[in-house]
Amino acid sequence: MTETERRLIAELGENFPIEPRPFAVIGARLGLTEDQVIALVKEFMARGIIRRLSVALRHQNVGFTANAMVVWKVPPERLEEVGKMLASFQEVTHCYERETAPQWPYNLYTMVHRPHRGECLAIAARLSEAVGIKEYRVLFSTAELKRSNPQYFTERG
Amino acid sequence: MTPGQGLTEADRQLLNAMQEGFLPVPNPFKEIGARLGLTEDEAIAELRRLKESGAIRRLGAIIDSRKIGYTGTLCAMKVPGERISEAAAVINSFPEVTHNYVREGEFNVWFTVLALSAARIQEILHTIKRETGIRELLNLPARRIFKIRVSFDLEGER
The missing domain is CATH 3.30.70.920 (Lrp/AsnC effector binding domain/regulation of amino acid metabolism (RAM) domain)
Structure with missing residues (x-):
């Protein structure tokens, strides 16, 4: 990736202008034309570097105050099937297989954000029923200590 | 509390449209506004307000x-x-x-x-x-x- 491409990624991700011609504004910052910026964005989207142009909402501010990480202990031979099944639920926003540790046997992680804790618990119970995995824990967040946007290719990059 | 409490119906529609994504076109906010019957200026003003209020954490490219x-x-x-x-x-x-x-x-x-x-x-x-x-x-x-x-x-x- 060239230096210009790196700077463009940083601008597109962190300093996107909420203005009538945003790609022209970004281009002016980097010495590119609007057309060049748009062409690069399309290329990054085609390569999967940019997933989407979109918004990320602060879930607490839009009413989804209960944040549950549900961790599952899934037999290795069922991981693929269970991971895909859990991911297919609309209520599940994230679904990852992760490494385990001797004192932490859970290997599949799902995130559920809902307005109330009770709803998260009910959803977890429904997921458990659907995949037939009984060993799971619902870990609610009780405080946010940090939530920052990823800083790509900034001074530390 | 229900999803989107504290937001107006118009806010919810705009945020849902933005979550679906906008296009790499010269006037993306004009295009988003048009889907919802807003002018470009109105869409931009609303998005700035929702960012200011904290409902929008980030706007722009979602990077892999x-x-x-x-x-x-x-x-x-x-x-x-x-x-x-x-x-x-x-x-x-x-x-x-x-x-x-x-x-x-x-x-x-x-x-x-x-x-x-x-x-x-x-x-x-x-x-x-x-x-x-x-x-x-x-x-x-x-x-x-x-x-x-x-x-x-x-x-x-x-």
Whole structure:
């Protein structure tokens, strides 16, 4: 990736202008034309570097105050099937297989954000029923200590 | 509380449209506004207000960090309740730490690290252990991603 491409990624991700011609504004910052910026964005989207142009909402501010990480202990031979099944639920926003540790046997992680804790618990119970995995824990967040946007290719990059 | 409480119907529609994504066209906010019967100026003013109010955390390109060479992990630490803010100060001092939450359970501090190399992540975790004196730290990198969806349906689904 060239230096210009790196700077463009940083601008597109962190300093996107909420203005009538945003790609022209970004281009002016980097010495590119609007057309060049748009062409690069399309290329990054085609390569999967940019997933989407979109918004990320602060879930607490839009009413989804209960944040549950549900961790599952899934037999290795069922991981693929269970991971895909859990991911297919609309209520599940994230679904990852992760490494385990001797004192932490859970290997599949799902995130559920809902307005109330009770709803998260009910959803977890429904997921458990659907995949037939009984060993799971619902870990609610009780405080946010940090939530920052990823800083790509900034001074530390 | 219901999804989107504190937001007007117009806010919800605009946020849902934005979550579906906008296009790399010269006037993307004009295009979004047109879907909802708003002028470009109205759409821009509303988006700025929603960003200001904190409902929008970020607007712009959602980057696949792995595709540009970053590597990430989730870590869990067992921190005595009275030491949480002190440990958080150490953990949060690294710009590579992007999220940090207190969660229920014996492993109670959960944070994510995003860095340009696995070696840098190791260095950060090592420093956190040394500076806090807390040894019980789980490093749980992802092996496989089945789903990442960052959007919320604000218009009822329930």
